Amino acid sequence: GENVEQHPSTLSVQEGDSAVIKCTYSDSASNYFPWYKQELGKRPQLIIDIRSNVGEKKDQRIAVTLNKTAKHFSLHITETQPEDSAVYFCAASRKSGGGADGLTFGKGTHLIIQP
Amino acid sequence: DAEITQSPRHKIIETGRQVTLACHQTWNHNNMFWYRQDLGHGLRLIHYSYGVHDTNKGEVSDGYSVSRSNTEDLPLTLESAASSQTSVYFCASTKATGRNTEAFFGQGTRLTVV
Numbered sequence: 001g002e003n004v005e006q007h008p009s010t011l012s013v014q015e016g017d018s019a020v021i022k023c024t025y026s027d028s029a030s031n032y033f034p035w036y037k038q039e040l041g042k043r044p045q046l047i048i049d050i051r052s053n054v055g056e057k058k059d060q061r062i063a064v065t066l067n068k069t070a071k072h073f074s075l076h077i078t079e080t081q082p083e084d085s086a087v088y089f090c091a092a093s094r095k096s097g098g099g100a101d102g103l104t105f106g107k108g109t110h111l112i113i114q115p
Numbered sequence: 116d117a118e119i120t121q122s123p124r125h126k127i128i129e130t131g132r133q134v135t136l137a138c139h140q141t142w143n144h145n146n147m148f149w150y151r152q153d154l155g156h157g158l159r160l161i162h163y164s165y166g167v168h169d170t171n172k173g174e175v176s177d178g179y180s181v182s183r184s185n186t187e188d189l190p191l192t193l194e195s196a197a198s199s200q201t202s203v204y205f206c207a208s209t210k211a212t213g214r215n216t217e218a219f220f221g222q223g224t225r226l227t228v229v
Binding site for chain 1: 160
């Protein structure tokens with residue numbers, strides 16, 4: 001099955017600086033790569049996703065890049081703000097039978113924004 | 116507004132007891148999933164369903180069962196709870212459109228087995 005590795009497990013950056021979180025995946029059939037943000041005690045919420053036919057996607061201060069050959073994808077957050085502090089999860093999945101397989105998640109990155 | 120809700124939000128049970136966690140969604144999504152979240156492990160897939168009467172095992176299915184008698188509900192049952200099943204459980208749903216789409220998560224159920 002799919003295996004997703006995520007690094008680093010903890011990332012501390014100064015407010016206003018950029019943050020980068022990296023993930024690798026093992027299953028070359030995976031074609032969908034979402035990123036979820038989870039605040040303490042809350043449910044995971046999708047912040048951005050990318051499909052395998054696209055190399056990069058951007059939404060305001062966040063962007064995701066995908067390298068299918070190397071099987072890795074990254075989340076980039078620019079001009080970080082205190083509200084960006086949370087745990088971020090990458091995930092991967094592949095299409096199956098017309099539906100969506102369950103997601104395989106990385107173990108998470110605790111992003112800390114220092115004032 | 117359409118929503119996905121879990122109940123109960125918190126539960127404490129004794130080892131060996133049976134417990135069922137409820138998940139209800141009003142989006143009419145075909146795909147529903149159960150994950151458990153543990154520190155250091157992220158979220159791991161327990162069971163999933165593509166529609167009524169369909170169920171499939173995920174990565175960590177031992178000790179858990181699900182049933183899908185209608186589109187809206189996917190209850191998760193622990194037949195004989197063990198301390199290793201202490202965790203936060205999240206239900207999620209997605210549309211079945213032939214393409215992977217956003218998974219919407221419930222609020223979570225914190226289960227403690229003592």
